[in-house]
Amino acid sequence: MDLNKLLKAMLVALPIMAISACSSTSESETDAMGSTSGSGSELNGGVQTGGVGAMLSPEEQQRQQLEELRREHIIYFDFDRSEVQTEFAAVLEAHGTYLVEHPSVRVLIEGHADERGTPEYNIALGERRAKAVAKYLQGMGVQPSQMSIVSYGEEKPLDFSRTDEGFGKNRRAVLVY
């Protein structure tokens, strides 16, 4: 969940991967590594070919990075708060960039609350969290028509432990494509 660390790790890892792998999307990375790169592949006649991964332009690198970030689709909130914390800025920027580049893509933003307080108040709180995320994305240029919102309040917890840690996991907004 520590996104700053993830980000830094990606910055270091990406150029390395760019040299060693030829894939352009992180999802097909493992396939590429296994079948064509690294030690090369054997062909008929005993000869062996070797190769290097394609060089990624800075744009491509950034794209990879954003795709990685977009896999993170949950934003967590403090108790009874609905402001987007700065630690989630990178994740939201990744989603925002993607949505701006793909104006036909729509996203559902779910707002959730922990189990403290009443169900009705938590519905209101969940909506405010979802709206805070929508506003953030709109600020990046995402069209309001691309986004819809639903609040589930405390009705769909992720964690049923009812501990402080569990409450923390339940206070969230979820981006659903």
Place this chain on the structure above:
Amino acid sequence: MKILAKWLALVVLLCTTPAKAALDIVITEGVDAARPIAVMPFVWQGAGAPPQAIADVVMSDLVRSGTFKPLDELGFPQRNIGALAQFQANAWASVGAEALVLGSVKPYGTDQFLVSFDLIDLVKAQNQALKGPVSATEFLMDSRQTVISAAQFRQYGHRISDIVYEKLTGIRGAFLTRVSYVVVNHTQKAPYQLMIADYDGYNEQMLLRSPEPLMSPTWSPDGRRLAYVSFENKKAEIFVQDLYTQVRTKVSSFPGINGAPAFSPDGKSLAVTLSKDGQPEIYVIDIATKAIKRITNHYAIDTEPSWFPDGKSLLFTSERGGKPQLYRVDLNSGKVTRETFEGEWNLGGSITPDGRSMIFVNRTNGKFNIARMDLNTRFMQVLTSTRLDESPSVAPNGTMVIYGTTYQGKQVLAAVSTDGRFKARLPAGQGEVKSPSWSPFL
């Protein structure tokens, strides 16, 4: 939730044999303050096995009222008597109970039974026995007989409880009532179920089952319809469902929140929370015409409307003061006044049927409990000591509150008397049980 059925059996056990009470029970506080009463098993005057024990229904009702403590039948000076004529006042002179309920059941044609019962004022009987013979009818408080079918035993038991309770306390009994609630069982494909049961958990029926959340069931004043929120269309919508015909009517499906429905006292309107105009605000919807009227207008959250008994104003939760507190809005003038100041949060409020006090969720030191505030003296009393309490719903006679709480990591229902002296937990069966709503008198 067979749960409540189990509860009933356990309550009876608890009173008679405390040693067996180590089960899921239930009465967590308050039995000591209860008034002793004697309930004699009704005498069966037919052949073969006796039908369902009606006195057991009466006893558990009286226990659950928090007001009475039925004595162990084994200590009764007379056993197996079914009418006043067999009652010998002298024999009962040393029994420490204020009243005796006795009765009989006899076959009365196919699937029909004649049930008779007498309510005897034991204190009066004991006093008069000292003065010499008097007419037994002197201490007869009530006596009735009715023909019922085999299926009506529990119902008539509750009826007897209502009569006994009212005769002895002056307060109308609420034993012939029902409760609706939501059961969530995540091991099932459609985890959310809207349920209805007798107030004691018997005769549980499913009204609706959904793969998406169901919330906030609430009764119409005539006890015939329920309003609730369903996410079956991946958004919050308010439905009204007729309990007899099963006909469902979608009443509200605006963009955003459609929540927290509450029937007006005349049953014609619903107060609701809508966020279609931005922030959650209180509106009143005419159920027949669907016409809506906006009641509140503030950039903070306004929700959880609840009607004052006269239908002229609403109690609601607002965080316009920074944190959730209870406010009252006059429906004619739109004037808003703050009702609660004590504690960190106060929310989810409703007015008791007598209009004198308010039941709500209070947050103090981070703990959520059910509280009551007297509207005249403004004295606030926290009633419960359970965890994560929410969704309080007051019995139609104002004596008891049913609410949702958390016990051993699970959502369960619990009850507390409005004076805070009687507390009971209603253990859950499968899944989580939440959002209880007590019916009006049926």
